[in-house]
Amino acid sequence: MSELKPMSDNTPSSPERRRFVGAATATAAGLTIAPGVMLYEVAHGRSEDQPASSAVRWGMLVDATKCATGCDDCVTACSTENGWTPVAESKHPKQAPQWIRKLELQDPLTQMETNLPMMCQHCAEPPCVDVCPTGASFKRADGIVLVNRHTCIGCRYCMMACPYKARSLVHEPLNDTQKPDVPRGIGCVESCTLCVQKVDRGDGNTACAEACTAAGHNALLFGDMNDPESEISRRLRELPTKQVRADLNLNLGVRYHGI
């Protein structure tokens, strides 16, 4: 499978260099003329002609202790950014695609409630990739697990293989309602892309994490887990975190605190 680059393919850039790039970005960001108007575009990390690099591993830290009861801003933000219809508005809610869902759990013994968003965990060893007969389900060099819709045949093996029920099949024609940045369509399986279009643009954040921060909950933190200097790496060092179904040994890109 040519698209599955072994992690060792690209020589990782040194942390020193990454730190330097970070500092340069911070300086350049000061050259804002007016809100939203930049003197020049700053490429965060990589330019548009550079392929995604295995020096980076994008991931997410979910702090379930901060995730608020009744709030689903992350879900709304995802559907807005990526153009999927919210389940409540769907004509066929049972088969409506869901890239991220909000779970409210209760311990039957203690009645303790836990809130958390659940989405593709961006496994380092993704079962969805193992089972795909066409190679459409693949992991990008920077750890983002995606479906190549040009080769997906809609067999849904990956949906069954995923331990997290993270994937959906698009059952209905979408009739040109897609976002230009997020192609998606009938007969193909899809799931959370860690907002790959935003990552490649250099936004350095996902729609869900942005919305969570905007709502003041700060339960979602997106970042590069390979960079020891990143906020997510720092927090992962400090906080006790868990992988959901850690027994499966999939080395997840999404880690939970407080579950």
Add this chain to the structure above:
Amino acid sequence: MKRLLALGAVVLTTAALAWAGSDAQPKSSGAPKPAITKAVKGERCVEDNDYMRRNHMKVLDHHRDETVLEGIRTKKYSLKECINCHASEKTGSVAAAKEDFCVSCHSYAAVKIDCFDCHSTKPQGSIAMHPLNAENTHYKHKLAAQANSKVSAEEMAGVAQ
């Protein structure tokens, strides 16, 4: 299979065109000629028109693999950029109406387009909002765009070969 069908269509079209083009025959009123509207934005395509008419799928397919699999997002040969330039001023789309850029040729050549099952046919935001489409920029070009260029049968046959 799709390839074969497309090839078949191309051969048939060529044959039909050759027949329609010959002087001995009365001009066929058959399929209406595609109306190829000049792109609203930009002065010229990333390659010559002739090259693009024959090979647009070759370059698009190559670019698509680099983008999807590796995350390379260069603008040249990106379908999104084609749409940004070629979306019609009337519908704001490359494939919403019969005269829109992609549909116009494809229906003439009887080659089904799958791209827009998944890809949006419209540029990001409204095209009127695009800085390059603001009232006075490229005004000359806009005028030129209004005059639809009908493609001659010979030109079309050239593409088909």
